[in-house]
Amino acid sequence: MSETAIQLESVRKDFGDFTALSEVSFEISDNEFFTLLGPSGCGKTTLLRLIAGFLNTTGGTIRLFGEEIEALPPNKRPINTVFQNYALFPHMTVRDNIGFGLSMLGWSRSDVATRVDEMVSMVKLDQFAERRPSQLSGGQQQRVALARAMAPKPKVLLLDEPLSALDLKLRQEMRLELKRLQNETGITFIFVTHDQEEALSMSDRIAVMSAGKVQQIGSAVDIYEFPENRFVAGFIGETNLIEAEVIDASADALTCQLVNGAVLTARSLHEITKGQKGWVSIRPERMTLSKTKPKGNSLSGTLTGATYLGTDNQYAVGLTDDLSLNVRHQNRTSVGAAMTTGEPVHISIADNAARFLVD
Amino acid sequence: MAANIGTGRAVSSTFAPLRIWLLLPGWLSIGFFLLIPVLLMLVYSFLTKEFRGGVIWEPTLAAYDQFFFDRGLFGDDPRRIEWKYISIFWRSIWQAGGATLLCLIIGFPTAFFIATRPDRTKVIWLLLVTVPYWVNLLIRTVSMKFLIRDNGPMNDFLQYIGLINEPLQLINTNIAVQIGLFYSYLPFMVLPIFAAVERYNFTLSEAASDLYADKWTILRRIVIPVVSPGIFAGCILVFVPSLGAFLAPDLLGGAKSFMIGSLIEEQFKGNIGNWPFGAASSMILLSLVLVALFFYARAQSQGERA
Numbered sequence: 001m002s003e004t005a006i007q008l009e010s011v012r013k014d015f016g017d018f019t020a021l022s023e024v025s026f027e028i029s030d031n032e033f034f035t036l037l038g039p040s041g042c043g044k045t046t047l048l049r050l051i052a053g054f055l056n057t058t059g060g061t062i063r064l065f066g067e068e069i070e071a072l073p074p075n076k077r078p079i080n081t082v083f084q085n086y087a088l089f090p091h092m093t094v095r096d097n098i099g100f101g102l103s104m105l106g107w108s109r110s111d112v113a114t115r116v117d118e119m120v121s122m123v124k125l126d127q128f129a130e131r132r133p134s135q136l137s138g139g140q141q142q143r144v145a146l147a148r149a150m151a152p153k154p155k156v157l158l159l160d161e162p163l164s165a166l167d168l169k170l171r172q173e174m175r176l177e178l179k180r181l182q183n184e185t186g187i188t189f190i191f192v193t194h195d196q197e198e199a200l201s202m203s204d205r206i207a208v209m210s211a212g213k214v215q216q217i218g219s220a221v222d223i224y225e226f227p228e229n230r231f232v233a234g235f236i237g238e239t240n241l242i243e244a245e246v247i248d249a250s251a252d253a254l255t256c257q258l259v260n261g262a263v264l265t266a267r268s269l270h271e272i273t274k275g276q277k278g279w280v281s282i283r284p285e286r287m288t289l290s291k292t293k294p295k296g297n298s299l300s301g302t303l304t305g306a307t308y309l310g311t312d313n314q315y316a317v318g319l320t321d322d323l324s325l326n327v328r329h330q331n332r333t334s335v336g337a338a339m340t341t342g343e344p345v346h347i348s349i350a351d352n353a354a355r356f357l358v359d
Numbered sequence: 360m361a362a363n364i365g366t367g368r369a370v371s372s373t374f375a376p377l378r379i380w381l382l383l384p385g386w387l388s389i390g391f392f393l394l395i396p397v398l399l400m401l402v403y404s405f406l407t408k409e410f411r412g413g414v415i416w417e418p419t420l421a422a423y424d425q426f427f428f429d430r431g432l433f434g435d436d437p438r439r440i441e442w443k444y445i446s447i448f449w450r451s452i453w454q455a456g457g458a459t460l461l462c463l464i465i466g467f468p469t470a471f472f473i474a475t476r477p478d479r480t481k482v483i484w485l486l487l488v489t490v491p492y493w494v495n496l497l498i499r500t501v502s503m504k505f506l507i508r509d510n511g512p513m514n515d516f517l518q519y520i521g522l523i524n525e526p527l528q529l530i531n532t533n534i535a536v537q538i539g540l541f542y543s544y545l546p547f548m549v550l551p552i553f554a555a556v557e558r559y560n561f562t563l564s565e566a567a568s569d570l571y572a573d574k575w576t577i578l579r580r581i582v583i584p585v586v587s588p589g590i591f592a593g594c595i596l597v598f599v600p601s602l603g604a605f606l607a608p609d610l611l612g613g614a615k616s617f618m619i620g621s622l623i624e625e626q627f628k629g630n631i632g633n634w635p636f637g638a639a640s641s642m643i644l645l646s647l648v649l650v651a652l653f654f655y656a657r658a659q660s661q662g663e664r665a
């Protein structure tokens with residue numbers, strides 16, 4: 001395990017009597033690509049601004065490589081930011097923008113020039129170096145912002161939804177580009193997004209946030225396959241949530257009775273005792289329809305609808321009148337093709353796919 | 360800038376057939392109220408003066424000759440450069456420059472302060488800045504004279520708090536004129552700078568501070584260059600009318616601080632005046648202003664192209 005770059009300890013931020021962040025604690029290790037993911041208004045930007053120093057914490061501590069940085073103004077923190085709207089200096093050329101931080105650090109003219117050349121070619125802007133920001137496309141401006149923030153070799157780079165202003169194709173290109181730059185430079189990235197695909201595809205670890213609190217931290221797989229609670233399960237991808245009660249708890253499996261009376265086996269991240277009430281979460285693509293009752297974990301109901309989605313087929317299965325599940329099959333499997341709505345069907349649930357969530 | 364040009368094009372293509380008619384009132388009023396009077400003055404400046412004011416329709420360069428050359432009392436000495444009027448012009452430029460600088464030093468922070476207030480209070484501050492301008496300029500300048508005279512409230516106050524022992528001799532000095540001009544034209548500095556600062560994106564300051572710049576460097580390297588069009592506009596709006604002002608120099612400066620405005624005013628007042636000479640002085644002033652504006656415009660457009 002490498003060194004800890006950023007450590008947050010029960011960080012809290014109030015705006016007047018509104019609490020924007022509370023009990024935020026986590027550690028980010030050096031060279032990590034760490035993502036803050038959450039819906040609009042959950043406090044992602046606020047958290048970045050606390051780390052960058054544009055805001056002061058109301059409580060808790062932030063450490064950078066073990067040292068408290070609360071008292072340092074932004075210009076004394078070896079942390080740089082890529083702003084959401086880029087915030088390029090309109091009166092300076094691309095070169096001057098990229099070199100600004102370096103000259104502020106007191107680098108000599110020739111050192112600045114060398115480093116700027118290096119950055120300009122790293123982000124592939126060689127032909128545009130003498131232009132003003134207003135003469136660049138959105139994607140090019142984005143690269144300038146990136147180069148400008150990376151030029152002073154910060155210990156940590158903060159990126160606030162840097163790709164959100166780009167179109168889909170450019171966004172996908174820039175994802176790879178960002179990943180490459182992070183690998184090449186070894187700078188710790190803290191990346192903010194509300195796009196789950198972006199988060200899943202780029203990050204080493206993801207912190208899922210909601211309403212000013214961190215809900216879960218883990219790798220893409222952890223967060224998708226083993227969600228901590230209903231919010232995480234619902235925010236990342238799609239899921240089916242069914243109210244349930246644990247009627248038997250053994251070491252590695254829980255027997256749950258669903259609201260409709262059906263019984264199935266689920267697992268949980270936590271120690272659960274018999275009688276616990278909660279929800280069972282099952283991803284649509286981890287279930288398969290069949291006409292005959294399958295072995296293992298399964299449910300049965302009536303096919304109430306089928307939707308063609310191109311890559312997938314989606315089916316709605318009614319368990320009772322007011323409880324319905326979504327099931328997805330990839331388009332290449334022909335299972336379900338022969339089924340018609342109104343027919344009774346069985347649902348087979350993949351191993352480990354049913355998760356028991358307490359809240 | 361670019362955005363404005365863009366909109367202009369869109370409008371012109373949509374309204375192309377109507378364009379001439381839509382612009383006609385504008386052109387007519389500019390022509391009638393601006394160009395014709397200036398042309399009239401241009402013509403007058405080349406005419407012969409009549410002794411009780413007014414002109415005789417006989418073309419001559421006498422007015423310009425009188426401005427630049429001294430030919431002795433009877434006009435038959437060898438020609439020498441006449442420094443009297445040139446030095447009045449020079450003093451005017453200097454005074455107007457001082458007033459502009461004063462306006463800038465006070466106006467920039469004021470504009471910055473107002474632009475960074477919450478929306479609700481902004482309007483109130485702006486209104487406060489313009490409040491003195493609801494009072495006639497003459498009255499304001501006279502009040503300023505009372506305020507800063509040797510035994511006026513300002514000197515009394517400064518003596519009372521012990522900052523000075525002797526009253527400051529401000530009245531009838533160049534400083535008094537500059538203070539008067541500053542007071543007359545401050546809003547012309549504040550308003551354009553306010554507009555520029557209000558458009559300024561403060562994330563730029565954050566970005567600069569993120570890139571290790573301290574507060575003063577941010578002001579010098581980022582804020583001022585970005586709002587500079589507003590600063591230039593303010594400077595021009597203060598400098599140009601200051602150059603031709605006559606109330607403040609007359610009332611506050613006394614005889615030593617005679618300025619272009621007073622010189623020109625005198626030529627058209629009563630029946631001791633000399634209209635062609637007044638017109639010629641105006642034309643020389645106008646040429647100076649145009650040359651200055653030309654260089655300014657060229658510097659601006661080069662800055663934009665670079």
Ligand SMILES: Nc1ncnc2c1ncn2[C@@H]1O[C@H](COP(=O)(O)OP(=O)(O)OP(=O)(O)O)[C@@H](O)[C@H]1O
Pocket residue numbers: 015018020038039040041042043044045046047194
């Ligand atoms: N200066 C402020 N004063 C008062 N409330 C604020 C301030 N800044 C942010 N907030 C509030 O704090 C909450 C979190 O804001 P923040 O900008 O961090 O959200 P976010 O997660 O970045 O959202 P988005 O994805 O829309 O950018 C919001 O409810 C916002 O209204």
Ligand SMILES: [Mg+2]
Pocket residue numbers: 044045046160
């Ligand atoms: Mg945000």
